[in-house]
Amino acid sequence: MKCFAFGYAGSSDHAFSALANAWPASMGFEQWVYPGRGSRQAEKFAGSLQQLAYQAAEKIAGQHDIILFGYSLGALVAFETAQILQRHGYPASALVVGAMNAPHQLRPSQHVHTMSQSDLVKWMTELGGTPPEILASPALVAWFAPVIQADYALLDSYRPLMLTPLSCPIVAIYGEQDALTSRAEMAGWQKHTQAPCRCAGFAGGHFFLHQASAEIVSVITETLHLK
Helix, strand or coil, X not given: CEEEEECCCCCCCCCCHHHHHHCCCCCEEEECCCCCXXXXXXXXXXXXXXXXXXXXXXXXXXXXXXXXXXXXXXXXXXXXXXXXXXXCCCCCCEEEEECCCCHHHCCCCCXXXXXXXXXXXXXXXXXXXXXXXXXXXXXXXXXXXXXXXXXXXXXXHCCCCCCCCECCCEEEEEECCCCCCCHHHHHHHHHHECCCEEEEEXXXXXXXXXXXXXXHHHHHHHHCCCC
16 A cells, blocks of 8 residues: 655645654655656646646556545645546545545635735735745745745646546545635535545644644544554
8 A cells, every 4th residue: 555645835845744754654655746846846847737647647557555645736636646547447545635625616716826925925824834934035935936836826727627436435634724625615525436535624724734644644544444
């Protein structure tokens, strides 16, 4: 059993460090890094969310007992990857989605990809997850803004091509204080699988991932009967 993880907008190589440390030693864990940052800095940004999914599916296809874990933007990338793998005869064993509503009920765009640098700082401050000292540095913001805004452009242009229900179970997790989603909206993921869908909330806002890694892993392993 191996987990492939897909990060949030602006994420780089170590977005899931805490989760990977809490992950069972008997199972593999690998983050699929998006192009244009970190270890893939030299590559161009993807032109669409589906392009990311096709790239990931090409790498994963042929492997068995795969869990796809997507967080925020990554939830949609993981979902599209699961769709592609299933169509080609390599269904995932499970899909875990966090901090993102289901594809059929996405909220209206906040146009983050067109924000000025000052508006972007306000948005990220409200969202949480970024150290204040980084947001206080115009030079650092100017350095990482292109990555974040390129990712949000993918989200804003995303239109699901196919919504065929998956055959694998889904675990939908969310922050109970996250203003960008709710339990009712996360429960909408049930529509996208023929298998059971469990919805679980955790204390925290949009980036509850960083504070609740051990609890998240516990819910995943319990729900999917993993050891």
